[in-house]
Amino acid sequence: MDVKLEMEVGLGQDEPRRAVERFERFANAHELPMGLVFKFQLALDELLTNVVSYAFDENEPNPVITVGLRLTDAQLEAVLQDNGRPFNPLLDAPEPDLGLPAEDRRVGGLGIHLTKAFVHGLRYERVDGWNRLNLVQPL
Amino acid sequence: MNVETSYSGSTAVAVVDGRVDSANAKDFDEELSAIIDRGVSSLVVDCGGLNYISSAGLRVLLIAIRKTNEAGGGLALCAVPDHIREVLEVSGFVRLTKVFATADEARASFSG
Incomplete structure (x- = not known):
């Protein structure tokens, strides 16, 4: 098996959901296990939500966000690319302190924390003005 | 996402179903805030129908x-599906709120 799906993601608040629901249909069509689909979906959602919310200035002339999915017998892979400001969520997001009481807890960084916990292979690179995030989940 | 709430004095049970994400978190916040603003200090969030957060x-x-902590009560969760429970564990939320099997057990935890 070697199937691919490419999609563009807009800057609207509903766009991450639209993208992950498309991923979900793709994953279900290829009968991937539900637990894996949920975790990968959450990771995509968290990463795309970050990009949609923070990567671009309001007057950015040509914002582009793309998601490429590839499914083989061995693994599920996603490549997220955007031409926004350089940001490596794997290093630049704050690490949440999970030991703090509710009054002192902050939610910043929690999405990335969940992403790191739920997806095995995560890699970031900055290439020719693009942020590129690579997610790999062995099957 | 849909929230249905039943009230009993300063305790309420909010049954949440569907999906809570960045697209509708604001709506979810408004729903829970409206419940607490009615004088509810002990809130049970029933997650039986919640399939994504x-x-x-x-x-x-x-x-x-x-x-709810500030109001002298608290928030408890119940009927949490396994995959949502994993999110709560990884994010450390199981330390911030108690998780019960049923709404009745969660409600009873506030009256003790």
């Missing part, structure tokens, strides 16, 4: 935990 939804729960 992202960090945007966790943020809303955190706000509700703070508000």
